[in-house]
Amino acid sequence: MEGKIYQNHTLEWEITNFIKVWVSVVVSLLYCHVASRIVPRGLTRIITFIPVMCLFLALPLSLHSMHLGGMSAFFIAWLANFKLLSLALDKGPLSDPTLSLPQFVAIGCFPIKKSRPNPCPSISKKPGKSLWNYLTKVLLMAVFIRIYDYSEHLHPKLIMVLYCFHIYFMLELMLAAVAALARATLGLELEPQFNDPYLSTSLQDFWGRRWNIMVTRTLRTPVYDPALSVSALVVGRKWAPLPAVFCTFVVSALMHELIFYYLGRKRPTWEMTWFFLLHGVSLPVEIAIKKVLNGRCQLPRVISTILTLGYVMATGFWLFFPEFFRVKSNVRAFEEYALVGAFLKDLFGGAVKARNFNSTIIQLPSVRR
Template sequence: MEQYLELVGLAKLTLWVAMSMTYVRFAACRVKPGMPRLLSLLPVVCLLPFLPFRFSSLHLRGISAFFLAWLALFKLLLLSVDAGPLSAPLPFLPFLASAALPVKLIDPLHHHKRNSPSISPLLPAAAKAALLSALIPFYRLKDVIHPYFLLSVYCIHMYLSLELVLAGAAGAAALLLPRGLAIEPQFDAPYRAASLQDFWGRRWNLMVSAILRPSIYLPVCARFGRAAGILATFLVSGLMHEVMFWYITLMPPTGEATAFFALHGACLVAEVAARQAGWWRPPAAVATPLTLGFVVATAFWLFYPPILRSRADEVVLAECAAAMGFLEDAGRAVIACVR
């Protein structure tokens, strides 16, 4: 029954978002950029952060918060000044997909002129889903396996889950797009990153990069320089992750996620400075393990503790088991109807 209620809530939220983004496009087409457009979009800007609380499920609440309370909210703020991935002249369905989902459309006029990341997934989506399912039993053994091994499982779980969720959203968005429009890739093999700049800027969760670049990095960089732009971008990313953790755990922020991203921002500034100074760079065979090792080690230290203290991993396991049971019951019901 609880899963059914969550699905009903998801349908209602989808309707709310569709109506809200329809209004956003209507207002953006008729109100000039700047304060007038921002005021016209303010009702939706204020609504979006509250919508994820319709869900009791950690997964649905966290995913909808990422889609709406972060990405969509930033897109609307950028749209108010006629910047970012949204554009008022976009046709209705592409505008709706781009506004509500974590996707960025590729301009067909420049599609062949730009160097889009070449996505060659290590595993197809079905295999990634199977691998993700295979990780679930490790949570039941967390009292007997080594903590660092368990944290490694968390890292793989987060990567697979995020990539599958974003791929699913991209698939849903593709259904709304006319022929000729394409969607930019959301990951580009982050396990191949040979530097922090490569990892955060070109490979990991590129939709977030596409939002933070015009909203934070470029304005700060233009006024205070590149280093300040990098630090400001990572600081805002850390603060937004604190907000996402709040949606997921329903516990007050601890500042650890902000510290994680502030540390990476400072290290990235140092990395860029070393590169500009002509310091020796290790080959990719060495740089890639060092980069991934640093990301994972600092995640063990600062990123995961707030989630683990809230016992969110136990909730994840329970929800996965409940979802599997719901699907099995639904499958039996379908088979019974067919017979």
Template sequence: MEEQLKTLIKVWVSAIICISYCYYFPSRIKAGLPRLFSVLPICALFGLLPLFFSSIHLSGSTALFFSGVGNLKLILFCFDQGPLYPLPSNLFKFVCYTCFPVKLEQNPKSQNRFPKWLFAVKVALFGVVLHAYNYKQSLPPFLKLWLHPLHLYLELEVLLTLLKVFVTITLGCEVEPQFNEPYLATSLQDFWGSRWNLMVSSILRVGVYYPVRRVCGYLMSSDYAKLICVFATFLVSGLGHEVVFFFLTRELPTWEITLFFVLHGVCTATEMAIKRTEFARRWVVRPAVSRLLTVGFVVVTSGWLFFPQLTRSDVMERRASEILLLIDFVKTQVFHFI
């Protein structure tokens, strides 16, 4: 644990130095390919940072923060796009916006506010899920199907909410939540576009959806272009997840995760096309039914394509063990300090 923490400090110091370079030098270069060439070495380094860790969480979070979201932000910044444009007023904000999957809240009053006790319930439920791995063999198949999706969602929700609070306090400004109660999604379009991992969705929208739509707009009608853009966005997301999964498992891609996102891209595009038909306008599905169908589809397909590679490598079990070990480590340090 202590060795991994030392490595974490070294990695973050290196990353901050690299981001400082991007703030002071490439930002003064003309947007476009010249700025991109000046940033590419940093992107290459960010792509290697997760390899310095043996911890699942440190490797995975570094892959998400730097190799994935961070690199996408820097590439968009090279073309005056994304959350790093316009250039933040100071280096500290630039570092936070680059390193963390956060985005300034544009209109706080319009956001749906859920009670604070709901977060406490999620933390408690997350604790139950972590300990459920000790009884995994005796769990009924139905609960096993929900175990990994619940674990992934609750862990991301809890950790990214704590990160949101940290960034809000340090920067003195509100940032958007990463999740918007995805279990309330009434469609795949609602789930992926408005409720799940909103920072990544926002970046993919700017970096993939809009450029592809501009190109397709010259070749086909607007309706068909939207469907192609949705599929392209999911495909890129799948390939990005393959990179993250490589750092988590240290195994060659099996392309199951790409197939998962391709499947959801096709289904989401099909759903969007059906919504435009006269039949869909007449046939109104109750929200409770649509939520059950949407979440059920996500859970079943994730059990089929998303989690098998992680299950074969015991990644989810190791993630649970690391969290429990971290809690014990913190307890030991606190009691030792007292």
């Protein structure tokens, strides 16, 4: 009984902190909205935004859960800060002068963008994923959670493969929920997140067009473009994308280390950094080979897909996923599922008992005195 009370108190405390964090985010973005209209772009605006960006780095330390804390850290410390950096240069989604105040705050917080009118009505947009697609992924996640109960009888590599798909499905479902809310309330659209990464035919295809596309776009203005300009002066325009890509992976590596520090509050081992540095070297090598070959030699699509996914998963098992297990993200995630389930059961169970009790009182026959 005491354990249940402690768990409920912990959940309520986390939710309270979650509300405080996001109220602070909204107020800070309101300040940035006003400042961007007054302060000229460039270094002066960056200095104006620095207190907010430092606050956004500190706020996730108030949260400790995998879901509320992890997603908040990603939205605040990563997305919001890099969008503010782009805004300081008068670029990026927040620089649109037609944004209303609620739209500015929502786009600053979440991976969403303003809907654009279709310039060619005769050409329909690519249809979004169907409801059945998301329902299938919910069902598969439920199956995965059930399979984890028998993890001691399964090969560890198989469990890691399941984690790969679990993380992908979870991210897509959570972002789809954000998209639905933004579309219903503010008429905003979700930024492209994933485009069937399991169909990638190269590392360039995987990182640039299929996996976490939103992050790629967010890093382009404040990281990739400046690195590209500097590299063009050193190695020329033809080869400038190679060091620019590497610089982008370096920044991504550091941000991933920060996110995992928020999740586990443990000193980094830098394995995840090595994962991104390895891909930060592999991708430019692949691009260079493509430039040299100029389309003269191409592998069959099936072979290239197998090699790409094999390389990503092998390096992920080696350097990326150990960090997940080190911070016990899998164990903590399932504990949170159980905690939320128990909380909802107590909440609705209490409501049902109260309703039945009231009905019983109403139905009691009157007693003659």
